[in-house]
Amino acid sequence: MSFNISSLMYLFALVAASLAVLGVWGLLFAGSILYLYLGSLSIGLNRTDIRLGWSPIVAALGIIVLLCRLLVPTVSDPRVYTQQRQSLNSIKQIELALLNYESVHGHFPPAVVRNEQGEPLYSWRVELLPYLDQQTLYSQLHLDEPWNSPHNAKVFSNTDMSLFQSARVHNNKLQPHETNYVAVVGEGTAWPMEGTISLSEVVTNKECSPVNVIEVGNLGIHWAEPRDVTLEQAIDLLTGNVTNQVEFERKVQGYFVTTKYAISNRVVSNVDGRTKVLYPMANRDDARALLTIAGGEDSKAEYEVLQSQSAFHTLGKVIHWDHIVGVVLLVVIVLLPLVPSVRKRVLPRVTREEKSNA
Secondary structure, three states: OEOOHHHHHHHHHHHHHHHHHHHHHHHHHHHHHHHHHHHHHHHHOOOOOOOOOHHHHHHHHHHHHHHHHHHOOEEEOOHHHHHHHHHHHHHHHHHHHHHHHHHHHOOOOOOEEEOOOOOEEEEHHHHOHHHHOOHHHHHHOOOOOOOOOHHHHHHHHOOOOHHHOOOOOOOOOOOOOEOOEEEEEOOOOOEOOOOOOOHHHHOOOOOOOOEEEEEOOOOOOEOOOOOOEEHHHHHHHHHOOOOOOOEEEEEEEOOOEEEEEEEEOEEEEEOOOOEEEEOOEOOHHHHHHHHOHHHOOOOOOOOOOOEOHHHEEEEEEEEOHHHHHHHHHHHHHHHHHHOHHHHHHHOOEOOHHHHHHO
């Protein structure tokens, strides 16, 4: 076989287009196409010294590589899942601190710590400091003063309590002292409005373990402030009936189209220490069951939560016209040798000696 300038130009165009579309895998694709065409020449010469059985296999591999590159999308931005794991770890530490507090005192900390006159002083989060390796900070506070007293405010201003902040909400202009983990306070929950409650009172049997701490967006709550959410507010949060959602973006990178989605969910923890990711729930009764002691939520079962359409919405799509043009050019280049007039120019010519030896 003899090669001319047209053959070399076609070879260069095929390899260049394959590399542009498929990257390094383009070499395999271009090689499989050339092997297929050269195999067809050998068949035309009735050659028996070339193993033509490999030709369709190699060509099939090239086509599979092309299809995988074009049709299989990839999900980018792995930071989203890293931040979600960090948020789950943070709320897990908070829940374990609550359990340690209960084992020492015989009850969980009150949602609001009050003085003898019944005036609110600070949050249950302050009471957890010794169980979160923050005994030094706890000993510096004046526990008979409100959380925003001059002394306590000065101590808090020099303290970094990122544990009480969600890694997913931290970038949304969250102030250093604000928290994203709040208790669900109300009648029938694990946090009564007044007084304290023990683990045995909350977990009345092995099958009942209500959610007691949930992740929220930016509500402007200082982590030491005696403010959380009521049962009805928590139900609104879990069912997506409020604008305060914890959202993250997910980018699905297709070869021709890239789509950005916003997904709403939040991490929660149960009294028994389990942590989960919840999407907006479709039924308020299901949300109430998760949050109350008498709800009958199975502590051993996975959450089976109906995901409402509000959990996912498209932010936008980007069409990659350069990729589309590249694929069209590659297909045209691959199919060119099928045209008889072009085939004679771009494929190697068979010499008379090869014809006589065929």
